[in-house]
Amino acid sequence: MEDFNIQNILFYPETLSIDFLEPVIQKKEVTQIPFQKIDIQSINKKNNNVFIIDKSFFLHPENTSLFSILKQESLLVLADENNHFNIPENLIYQYIHPAYPKSAFIKTVSNVFNTLDQIKKLKQTEKELIIAEDKIDELQAVGLAMSTxxxxxxxxxxxxxxxxxxxxxxxxxxxxxxxxxxxxxxxxxxxxxxxxxxxxxxxxxxxxxxxxxxxxxxxxxxxxxxxxxxxxxxxxxxxxxxxxxxxxxxxxxxxxxxxxxxxxxxxxxxxxxxxxxxxxxxxxxxxxxxxxxxxxxxxxxxxxxxxxxxxxxxxxxxxxxxxYDSIQKLFEGFIKASTKAIESRDPTTSGHSERVAFYSVELAKAVSETTSGKYKDTYFSPEQIKELEYSGLLHDFGKVGVREDVLIKAKKLYPDELQAISYRFAFARQNILIQAQNEKLATAKIENREEFEKKSLEIDQKTNESLQKLDHYLEEIKRINEPTVLKSEDFGILEEIEKISCSNECEETDKLLTPEELKKLKIPKGSLSDEERKEIESHVLHTYGFLKNIPWTSEMKNIPEIAYSHHEKINGKGYPRGISDKDILVQGKIMAIADIYDALTASDRPYKKALPVEKAIHILEMEVKDNHIDKELLDIFVQNKIYEKTRIKIEE
Ligand SMILES: [Fe+2]
Ligand SMILES: [Fe+2]
Missing domain, CATH: 3.30.450.40 (GAF domain)
Structure with a gap:
């Protein structure tokens, strides 16, 4: 009863005295209004009204619509014993004849107040429950929004x-x-x-x-x-x-x-x-x-x-x-340190991994924005972009598994090999000079002065020719040693040199060039022998082996595969797996373009001049013709001038 504090209005017939209800309704605010003065509109605005009414109320023509506007918790009808008024079932009502004993009347009214209280409390609880449920839903949504x-x-x-x-x-x-x-x-x-x-x-x-x-x-x-x-x-x-x-x-x-x-x-x-x-x-x-x-x-x-x-x-x-941020930073720090570790072994490619990562990311973003062609429905989420960036930074990590002299080999011969050849040529030179002296000595013993001078001149001439030839051969070796494409006459020169020995009396082992050196000098293109090329190419396997041992999160799970694919070609002639177009991830194809472009344009490789952008793009177009790289990806790369963005970024 105490909680029932909303205003109650009590209507009653003028004929009914309610003094005896005082103990029941004493805590209520009661307005007593004769039926004739009821304003139905004002009743509608109020809650929890209690009405005590009798037959005379309904006889009043203006009050007949009351039922339709009263709410369930509003009504106590104390009317005559016969339901003359068609009271709807959802109303609380009790028939009591005005002539009922007062005690019965009091009890009934009291019960009704209690019932109303209960209903009120129930409604309130229901309302609170709904609010609480809403709040729980809201907080759960908040929690989810925040945690993700x-x-x-x-x-x-x-x-x-x-x-x-x-x-x-x-x-x-x-x-x-x-x-x-x-x-x-x-x-x-x-x-x-x-x-x-x-x-x-x-x-x-x-x-x-x-x-x-x-x-x-x-x-x-x-x-x-x-x-x-x-x-x-x-x-x-x-x-x-x-x-x-x-x-x-x-x-x-x-x-x-x-x-x-x-x-x-x-x-x-x-x-x-x-x-x-x-x-x-x-x-x-x-x-x-x-x-x-x-x-x-x-x-x-x-x-x-x-x-x-x-x-x-x-x-x-x-x-x-x-x-998450600090783990991310820690992880990125680790990746950057790994990149440094790769590049410190081969300072000539410094910055390569970072640039490949950047070109790849920019190209992937441009692919996401493409609205036509076969990539119009391809979209890379921010997580996938991050995944690609890490792949780019780590794509050459496997170079740690390649011997350093092979990794940084700029010419066909290793520097110490060329040095050894130079010593052998110097030795041969000395031999020629000694031989000339010996010849002159022998001539002096047997010839007269005039004859001797004549022969000496001939010996000097022959010696000079031999020395010049020797110098010429050494120059040729130095030229052929460069990582260029060999011409057929170059092989002829090498075959000539192959026949020469350090001295006339020398054995097979005293040849100016060893079979191993000859083999290297005969590398037809670039600086690497087949074995060395294979060793360099094995960096992709090392990269994959290293990356697949890292417990990547599901968002980063493609990193090993992307890095594994960066030397694959569309026509299946790449390495190490020789997989073709349909089996190469788009990210792998993107990285292939980024990798080639940077290798061509990087200005930090002493043995290879940096190519201008136009030339590099021309070579990439040749790669498309040879079915090595994806045409549409290259188109996007060129149309969006990804290389310019990168240049700006790197200059920053
Ligand atoms: Fe590579
Ligand atoms: Fe690379």
Missing amino acids: QKDRNMLLNIIVRLCIDTTGADAGTLYLLDDNPEDQNEKILRFMVNQNFSLNIQSVPFTMPLDKKSLAGYVAITHKILNIKDSYSIPESEEFLHSKSFDEKYNYITKSILTFPMLNRKDEAIGVIQLINKRKHIDVVLKDKNDFEEFVVPFNEIDERTVSALGSQAAVALENTML
Whole structure:
């Protein structure tokens, strides 16, 4: 009965005295109105009315529509014992003849009040249950929205928006606790996000000291929720105060404020959220003074409970993103360090992995935006773009498994091999000179002076010719040693040299060139022998072997495969697997283009001049003709001038 505090109106026939009901209805606000004066419209607006009426009421012509407008919990009909009035079944009613004993009358009325109470409570509970269910749904949705968001700034905005939506606030601000850059032992509050429904303002970042003078500081220190009904009536005795500068600057009136901490799992405050001006209706825009008076209400207890849950959820989600960020940074650091490790073994290709990653990413983004051709439906999500970037950074990691002298081999012979050849030529030179001296000595013994001088001249001439030839051969060896394409006459020269020995008496082993050196010099194109080429090519297998041992997340699961495919060709003639078009991932085809383009245009390979863009693209077009790379991907690469974007990025 005590809870039944909504106004009750009691109508009664003038003939009926209700003094005896006093004990039952004493706690009610009762208005006694004769039937004749009932205003049906006004009844309709009120709740929980109790009517005591009799037959005479229904005889009054204006009252006949009463039933149709009364709600279930509204009616007690005390009428005569016969249901003359066709009372609908959903109304609470009891027939009692006015001549019933008073005690029966009292009991009936009392029962009806109790019934109404129960109904009222039931309805209230149902309503609360629905609100609670809605809140639970809302909080679950909030939790989901927050837990799936990995970008910190996006998350902060989501948190503030959700707080505003769930409480009906007009504005919300989020601060995070941060280290004071001037004193690492101190903390400060850093403004992060502000959203204001009624004002369109661009907030400037700022920080404030962490102390109890500000509402946010007070909440961060005490972990208490501050629910202020009107910021203009904060008692002076409070430690905190609310600055009026914002209101003055923007002609705004901050009335109700709900400030609450974001507490993490360890119950530490990591941030504070401040909600301003709860509005009666969520879509009200507060413009002038009257709006603030009329539509701003204090935050209630449900708001406090909701934000308390929200604050903790937000803190956990935020810490998750920070953890995710730091894992991401750690991982990227590891990848960059790995890239450095690869490139430190081969400084001539420094920056290659990073550029391949960048070209690949830019090309993939351009593919996502393509609206025609076979890639019009291809879209790479941000996660797939990241996956491609990591693949690019790591694609040549397997070079760590290739011998360094092979890896950095710039010419057909290793430098020490060429050195050995030079020594052998010097030795041969000396031999020729000694031989000439010996010949001259022998001649001097047997010939007269005139004859001797003549023969000496001949010997000198022959010696010079031999020396010149030797020098010529060494020059030819040096030329052939360059990683160029050999002509057929070059093989002839090598065959000539092959026959020459260091000295006339020398054995087979004293040849100017060893069979091994000859074989290397006869490499028809480039600087690598077949074995060395195979060894270099094995870097892809090493890369794959290394990458597939990393427990990648599902979003990154294609990294090993993408890197594995970067030397495959559309026609199946690439390596190491020789897979063709349909079996190569698009990302692998993208990386193949990026890899070739960078190898051609990189300016940091001393043995190979950097080609100008036009020439490189021309070579890539040849690659398309040979069915090595994907035509449409190259078209997108060229049309979007991916190489220019990269140049800008690298110059940065
Ligand atoms: Fe490679
Ligand atoms: Fe590469």
